[in-house]
Amino acid sequence: MSTTQQLQDFVTQVRRDILRQVHQVNSGHPGGSLGCAEFFSVLYQEVMDYSTDFKMNGENEDLFFLSNGHISPVFYSVLARSGFFPVDELNTFRKIDSRLQGHPTTHEALPGIRIASGSLGQGLSVAIGAAAAKKLNNDDKLIYTLHGDGELQEGQNWEAIMYAAGNKVDNLIATVDYNKKQIDGATDDVLPLGSLKAKFEAFDWDVIELKEGNSCDAIKSALNEAKSRTGKGKPVVILMETEMGNGVDFMMGTHAWHGKAPSDEQLKTALEQNPETLGDY
Amino acid sequence: MKTYNNTGNVDTRSGFGAGLEELGKKNPNVVALCADLIGSLKMDAFKENHPERFFQIGIAEANMIGIAAGMTIGGKIPFTGTFANFSTGRVYDQIRQSVAYSGKNVKICASHAGLTLGEDGATHQILEDIGLMKMLPGMTVINTCDYNQTKAATLAIAEHDGPVYLRFGRPKVANFTPEDQKFEIGKAVQLTEGTDVTIVATGHLVWEALEAAKELNEKGVSAEVINIHTIKPLDEKAILDSVSKTRCIVTAEEHNFFGGLGESVARTLAEHQPTPQEFVATQDTFGESGTPAQLMEKYGLNAKAIVEKAQKVIKRK
Known part of the structure; x- marks a missing residue:
């Protein structure tokens, strides 16, 4: 367990990693990555039980599946800084032979990754399969997932949501990054999601x-609450309200940084707002 | 000329069902998933005898492919079952990303392929699935010809580590390959020896090719028939060895000529040994309702069509 300050330092360093990765290749998705820096940090530093000696089958380990694969910068940073692969390797993000x-x-x-994601809407189905295999193997560890809110516009999610409730997949904790933004604008303008809470409840999920969603303490409480609700016959979902671009003032409150890299000057400003804590790669 | 005995007409999908049930007994890691077509896929016995390893997914094929991919992570060997159309075209991106690109050990088992599904018509008669599946890197593509071969293939693919597309069908067709055969993925089976023309056939067209060879033999034409159950990886050596002798070839399949077996053979020949080739396949068209026999006649996918193409290609030598 880390102290609050240690965890906050970890998050700040992850933000720097996200910004520097995306800036270096002038491509990638900083907005959603920054919005989920706290979630990934808490999940990997505080909540999940796993080995960094990576084995695909993840036997007797908690597993995590990222469905909205475009926020890879935050995933890579947290995996590296949790010990899955050398932090220096973040230098190779989106480059040839990486x-x-x-x-x-x-x-x-790449250690820590168990499925390809990027084409949206597929991660929950995969997670349900992994959860079913755990039950068949009498493995009582849990499956965690993250999904974009805009991603819920993909129909396959609703097939999976219906299946998980109908088949009592109760060793699964899904989290929705509920930032209410997607690449073309606000979800309400692109395709309104309506009430996600009502929708999940109507599908008979346990909703938290x-x-x-950008408070480490609040995330930890929610994940622990979710864990306590597993094994009770219902899949559990956390609707996690986050701020896209969190931690960089000019990236917050807009969808503009969903898939755009900062310029040299913008990077400088963003990094000043997030001073180095654990050492840059 | 070597001849083959039809031990009785039976559907290839029943060979899949029998193989799957045997796997259920032999391999505790084999799991089966179905999208609301248990009876059509002949998965009843597996469901009955191994209920804890059978997953009814409902009419949600995309979810089925994703769940299957996830199950492999825990060491399971999932066999998914639905019609060929819903096994491929409907879920192409799920197969591409969650199975093929992710290198997952999923066996996509597809019944009711091609025209011989019959009366349901073109919405269900996929003629593009071999092409779709063979284009995916790392995907093995198998199209079996009869009950015995389908059962043997079902057993064999469980031993193969990697994604497989196994294609079979609905109608009762001749069962003529050995009951106790060993199925080798990627290894063609030479059925008759011949010197005038090579006929490479897959799936339901293999029996038709044998019937065609008999008729050609009566006309004084010596045909070498090769049963090419595995379209990818293709047994290029078997094909090249045969055409080096016959110097012409007919390919026969229940599939569009774009993207099918014929194109794979043509690519191989163009690269190694350019050879006159004729295609028995659908000609870039959808199917329609009708009996299997009527459809195979109308779309030129039977022994008669193979004989005509053989006679034509011999003249092109």
């Missing part, structure tokens, strides 16, 4: 609302 592909893949055998 294990850190634009979207996460198993193809280059997390209003402070």
